[in-house]
Amino acid sequence: GAGVSQSPSNKVTEKGKDVELRCDPISGHTALYWYRQSLGQGLEFLIYFQGNSAPDKSGLPSDRFSAERTGGSVSTLTIQRTQQEDSAVYLCASNRGLASYEQYFGPGTRLTVT
Amino acid sequence: GENVEQHPSTLSVQEGDSAVIKCTYSDSASNYFPWYKQELGKRPQLIIDIRSNVGEKKDQRIAVTLNKTAKHFSLHITETQPEDSAVYFCAASGSGTYKYIFGTGTRLKVLA
Numbered sequence: 001g002a003g004v005s006q007s008p009s010n011k012v013t014e015k016g017k018d019v020e021l022r023c024d025p026i027s028g029h030t031a032l033y034w035y036r037q038s039l040g041q042g043l044e045f046l047i048y049f050q051g052n053s054a055p056d057k058s059g060l061p062s063d064r065f066s067a068e069r070t071g072g073s074v075s076t077l078t079i080q081r082t083q084q085e086d087s088a089v090y091l092c093a094s095n096r097g098l099a100s101y102e103q104y105f106g107p108g109t110r111l112t113v114t
Numbered sequence: 115g116e117n118v119e120q121h122p123s124t125l126s127v128q129e130g131d132s133a134v135i136k137c138t139y140s141d142s143a144s145n146y147f148p149w150y151k152q153e154l155g156k157r158p159q160l161i162i163d164i165r166s167n168v169g170e171k172k173d174q175r176i177a178v179t180l181n182k183t184a185k186h187f188s189l190h191i192t193e194t195q196p197e198d199s200a201v202y203f204c205a206a207s208g209s210g211t212y213k214y215i216f217g218t219g220t221r222l223k224v225l226a
Contacts, residue, residue: 033213042120042203042218043158056213091157101146101165101207103214105157 002026004106006092012112013082021077021109023092029104031097032075034067037108038088046090049075050097082113116141118206120217127194128225135189135220137204146207147180147187148214153200161202162189194224 005024013019025032034046045059049069060066064082069075079086089110093103117140127133139147145166150158164171164178164187171178177190191198201221205214 031212035214035216043205043214043216045213045215048213059213095212097212101212102148102160102163105150105159107157 006106025094029094144206
């Protein structure tokens, strides 16, 4: 079946602009996760959704970052007033949640803030 | 807070030799430990995982060991091949929410 998809694959934006990144999880996966991977670095947890609610948003680096999930499916990560330090690959992952552990990753969105 | 340390950051081995990557976690409530392989420009792919009720797991040339008392777990790759060259990440599941806390990654280079 289809895997996790993300769009756009690449996004170049000017400092100060807002961006929206989209994640389509695997059908039936109730849990959805956003991570950030800076160049040559590890994966940094941002936020976790179970259904449409976010029980853990402890990784969001500032109030410029927000995320929502609707219909228990698609999620959007929004970064307002982008800064150069926001440049990274944003990865989304999903799994069945609760009783299931393995997370399946999407291809990521490479964000470049100029 | 929750933390996972991973060593070494880079590792070069000759083809056919073994490679070992080690991780230490801080949250004693962690109960799931996956290992992901990430090739350049690609998404992370799960290669092996272990749960806290198991001490060792093997899948062909790959094995993972877990020492819950010491909060250590390790990835072992035997008979390495050039296609094993990639960045490997360990992770520990955060207690309760199933989020992963990732290590900083190990860049493995297998020399032909």
